[in-house]
Amino acid sequence: MERRNIHMKKIRFAAFDGAAVFSGSHNGVAAKIRLSYHCSLLFIHCRAHILQLAIISASNELPHISESLFTLKSLFYFINKSLLRLSRFENIQQIVQNRQLKLVQPGDTRWLSNSLSIQSVLMSYKPLLLTLEHISNERDEDSPEALGLLHILSNPSTMFIIHALEPILKALAIFSKQLQTKEADFAQLQIFTSATLLRLEELKDFSASDYENIIKTIQTLPLVSPLTRMTRLTVSNDQIDFRQVFDTKIVPFIDTIIENIQARFEPGTLALLDSFSIFDIQNVTDEPDYGDKKNCCSSTSLPKRF
Template identity: 25%
Template sequence: MSVVLRYVDKLGFVKERFIGLVNVKETTALCLKSAIDGLFARFSLSLGRVRGQGYDGASNMSGEFNGLKALILKENPSAYFVHCFAHQLQLVVVGLATKHHEISKFFGEVTDLVNVVTASCKRINVAKEVQRESLGLNPEIETGRGKNQELSLARPGDTRWSSHDKTLLRLISLYPTVFEVLKYIETSASNDFHSTQAIGLQFYMKTFSFVFYLHLMKHILGITNTLCEALQRKDQDILNACELVKSTKKDLQDFRLEGFDSLLEDVTSFCDQHDIEVVKMEDEYVDTRSRRRKTNITNRQHYVVNNFNTVLDMQIQELGNRFSEVTTNLLMCMSSLSPRDNFRAFNKLKLLNLAEMYPHDFNFDEKDKLIYELGHYIANVKEDTHFDNLNGVSDLAQRMVETRKNIDYPLVYRLIKLSLLLPVATASVERSFSSMKHVKTELRNRMGDGYMNDCCLCYIEKEFFQQVSIEDVMQRFQTMKTRRQQL
């Protein structure tokens, strides 16, 4: 189990620091809770000081009654839980792919396409050779250092954020290359199954439906990928993340209302460029699964109503269902701290309610003092030009420290820090797990837990260890005990 602490430093910056790996015998909530208690005790930390916890949606972690979240909340009611936004966003993408028949078929074909093209080194080399020839034959393509480098198809994965978007972008740019590789497989395959599979994929890639779904999902995933990348920032605060979720939903709604014509232009242009037959929108739609049966609908109705509108409605609805934290009372109170539009969202009553939610951080006298401090605070910051054009609560905290207003308004600054402590995503935890691949390799697969934890700590928090000179390390080891020779 990887444990990462999130805190606000003395300068008002949000920090996420890896503190260690813990070996657990099983992944039950009780076992994980016991491991966390042991880790906190080793570092003289108190679980009662925790003001937020974030995990994925697994039942042992976020279970309402017996999950790790519930066990910590029983001990500390102020440790509010936030379901990882990045995991929820990935579930939106996966959920869409499984609920809509045509999109599910499309992603299934894309997965088969990537697996077939990248199945062997020989096929990968053929793809690279086709790319080199296309770059050399086209005089309009500019080449040089950092330009038009060799690309390869990326495998989409349900657990890898942004992988679907990357796959579709590569597929559009490498469309002619992929098609040539499939032709090569058709003629040089060692058995009929691979040859037939390559023929079927070529046929599917030459259909208008494939190009339509390719560009539709590329645009949808492009909108959601912007949110995905923003959520993985270490200093991202939850209020800004909620604003990004709302703006993402708005972009999807705008695309649903006005985006079909521009999408159709992109699809038509792509089809003309690669000699793909473009269907006429006013003709009757023919279902490829039953060509003799009349559908009594036009191609426009099929692609607009049954696909474009339906897919976007499902995406918007799924975003609303997954991100339930946006409407919670806690975040509604925290939103009053937002400095945007000259503190337009400021609400004294909501901020007083926010202080009530943290009974261990505000005693009776401080709550009474907070009423007057909020009035002086809002009047001061609205007139101070240093607080103009701030993007979020994290910027507000840093500006408070810079102008020393955190000393003038300590209780307000405490509310700001509490809002920054809520975790947005578990990206730092995921990165720590990924770093283990670099530390515990096949050549070092028998290292103990303590040694692996120390190595991971040095690798993940390398920015601290880069400040330590080699001479200091040698001096430390030299003074540990008497040695025959000077290091």
């Protein structure tokens, strides 16, 4: 920071992602700056990281959501950690004329990663199923893991949950990007928060076009084929009540996210923080003060009696 000619003693606020290495009261970066430069530094928790914590907290409270997100991570490691498996996945994408895509690794501390990960899986769902089926039928050391992932992805309930998470995580990803814009202030943050909460409320309606399209998409995807070893886990679309899955898995997840956002982005706090914008030097204009301008006008309008 000193190499960039930043005067440390003039720093008054610092925003970090909330990790102990930054925010720790004794050994954190903020604490060390206060101690080294004898300044009253105020620590501000990064809003984008707060949103990520809200998503993590909501998913951890609901096992089916947590398991679905863990499946994305398992898929990434299984396909990408082997050049042979990755090459097969890419070849199958070419055969079925699917757009060449790479899976994205989801992570708790990487903003937008869950949204990007689920998009990459959905856009290559059929090639993934075919890749896992081919590997599981080879009966080698990778077959059991491939078969397990195949049955998870082929399960209509899991299919619906993963597809239904996409519009939810997309809305949160848009919110995260808005939080990271340099021009955003706390007044805009209130608008962004309200718009995101409104979108999440819309996604609690099963009759929304989002879910109609999801069900149509799922019905076109192949389930476990006759070539694959059949187990008691094999389920058909006809045996699944998507409305029940929606009411018991998706709606509680949305409600939990809404509660977390409302708790972490409390409107009263945002309004209070926005009031400090009057001290922003960028808001000061070059126009004369109102009182001076009024006095000037008054003096010029007075008649000269003497």
